[in-house]
Amino acid sequence: MERETKIKIFGTAFFIILLMVLSYLIYKSNEVKRINVIEKVHVTGNKLLAEKDYLNFTKLNNSQVKGLTLPVIKDRFEKHPYVLRADVKFINEKEVQIFVTEKKIYGVIIKEPDPLFISENFEVLPVIPNTKITEIPVLSNLKERAKLKPLSKFKTPDILQAFKIIDASRFTNTKMLKSLAEINLRNGGDVVLMFSGLNIPVIFGRGNEAIKTVCLEAVLSNYFEGNTLLAESSYLDLRFNNELYIGRMKKTEL
Numbered sequence: 636m637e638r639e640t641k642i643k644i645f646g647t648a649f650f651i652i653l654l655m656v657l658s659y660l661i662y663k664s665n666e667v668k669r670i671n672v673i674e675k676v677h678v679t680g681n682k683l684l685a686e687k688d689y690l691n692f693t694k695l696n697n698s699q700v701k702g703l704t705l706p707v708i709k710d711r712f713e714k715h716p717y718v719l720r721a722d723v724k725f726i727n728e729k730e731v732q733i734f735v736t737e738k739k740i741y742g743v744i745i746k747e748p749d750p751l752f753i754s755e756n757f758e759v760l761p762v763i764p765n766t767k768i769t770e771i772p773v774l775s776n777l778k779e780r781a782k783l784k785p786l787s788k789f790k791t792p793d794i795l796q797a798f799k800i801i802d803a804s805r806f807t808n809t810k811m812l813k814s815l816a817e818i819n820l821r822n823g824g825d826v827v828l829m830f831s832g833l834n835i836p837v838i839f840g841r842g843n844e845a846i847k848t849v850c851l852e853a854v855l856s857n858y859f860e861g862n863t864l865l866a867e868s869s870y871l872d873l874r875f876n877n878e879l880y881i882g883r884m885k886k887t888e889l
Contacts, residue, residue: 673700674729676708681735683717688765689735700731708733716760716786741801742774742818746783755798757790759783772801773817793820796841800826803848811852825874833858840874847873854879 676695678686690696693711700708705723712721712733720736739755743762752760753774762768777793797818804812817829828837833855839847851873872880 673703673731676700676731676733677726678733678735681737683737683740683766684763685765688763689715692763705731716763717766740771741798742772743768744777744780744783745773745775746780751783751785753789753794757788757794759785759787759789761785770813772797772815775817775819776822777820778823793823796820796826799844800828800839800848803844804852806845807848807852808856811848811855814855830855835868836870838870838872838874843876850879854881 676690678689681689684692689712692715695703695708695711705725708731709721709723712718712723712735717737718735719738722734722736724732726732738758738760740752740760741755742753744751744753744759750762752762752771754760774794774797777791779791779793783789797820800818801812801815804815811830814830814832815828816831819827819829821827826839826841828839830837837851839851851871854871868881870881
């Protein structure tokens with residue numbers, strides 16, 4: 636009786652192991668079959684570059700994807716300078732979808748010979764041809780800009796100051812951030828802002844970014860709603876604590 640029980644247990648265990656091996660072989664067979672039939676990839680989640688530009692950069696045009704695996708496709712995308720993360724999956728047996736999460740770009744840095752991006756993690760990125768750079772403020776006249784190198788970190792007092800202004804604008808009013816055209820760091824001096832639709836400079840200074848941004852948003856809202864006070868002025872000055880000056884440049888006669 637005991638012998639028969641052992642034989643039954645052994646037989647059941649052997650059957651289970653055999654079933655697992657067969658399941659694994661079937662899975663691998665289907666996986667190989669899928670790898671060989673990939674004919675097209677689709678890119679979603681992209682804003683900085685069009686799908687064709689991503690595919691050209693990663694060498695994943697439709698004629699180049701046959702025989703590739705999902706991990707290889709994912710790896711190629713995540714090596715792209717703009718991509719933070721790529722999620723890859725099959726849509727059907729012949730098509731693959733790539734959902735990209737792009738790095739958040741805070742600004743465009745003016746530097747010869749080519750402009751550069753700065754991401755939220757202080758990473759310097761090259762500006763690739765055909766990139767859509769609308770509604771991204773220009774950061775000009777930074778100190779230490781000679782040290783800027785693509786794909787390196789660049790965290791300086793000027794960059795931190797620019798990020799504080801950008802974050803304060805985003806939390807106050809996203810429309811205000813979209814109209815922020817330039818942050819002139821003036822080589823460590825008082826920061827000057829320029830906004831699209833506003834022809835005068837805003838002398839922002841440094842520090843107290845949250846309070847200054849709230850005051851500035853109120854003034855700009857009135858201006859864009861038809862208030863002509865700023866239209867007749869030459870500059871807007873926010874450098875003084877809890878005070879805002881709207882002034883005119885005086886002409887001096889020689």
